[in-house]
Amino acid sequence: MEQVFAPWRIEWVERDDKNEDIEGCVFCELPTRDGDRQYRIVASSAHAFVMLNNYPYNPGHAMVIPRDHTGDYGDLDEETLLDHARLKQRTLSALEDAMGADGFNAGLNLGGGAAGGSIDDHLHTHVVPRWNGDTNFMPVVSDTKVIVEALEDTYDRLHEAFAAQDGATVVDSDTAVRFD
16 A cells, blocks of 8 residues: 655645636636636746646656647747747756756656646646655655655745746745746
8 A cells, every 4th residue: 555644735635626617728727817826836927837736756846838728839939939948947947946956857748648648738848856866765666756845835945946036027925926
């Protein structure tokens, strides 16, 4: 039997809003709502935004998501491609500053369910911080991953790191850092 103690997850499990009110794509809907912190949107730009993954592989696991709804990378125009790439650079920098990562895994989820993503019609780039020795016996022996930091704490650390970057606009700690 697999058991991992993750007390912060109870808030997610017991929440009243289980996204039942979202019609269509969660990546299109959530950035239009108030409540960046609630939806874990930590930074945004004209054509993309950064959201923490609700089921992280490692602490700091973020996704850089273009605002355009498409699963086809070829559909993105040059302005969106450049903005998405620049926000990925900022995300790597913020994760390095906030989390002290030794390296990163980054990759796009493209091509629907075969790519392994649960949201297959809106492309997004996963950025996963890595540390020397971050793989231990748990995933190898028991097929279990232990996440050592609550998402709310990760949000605070990344928000502060994004806010410290040149060109950042900060409204408050509950609103995504804006880059225009």
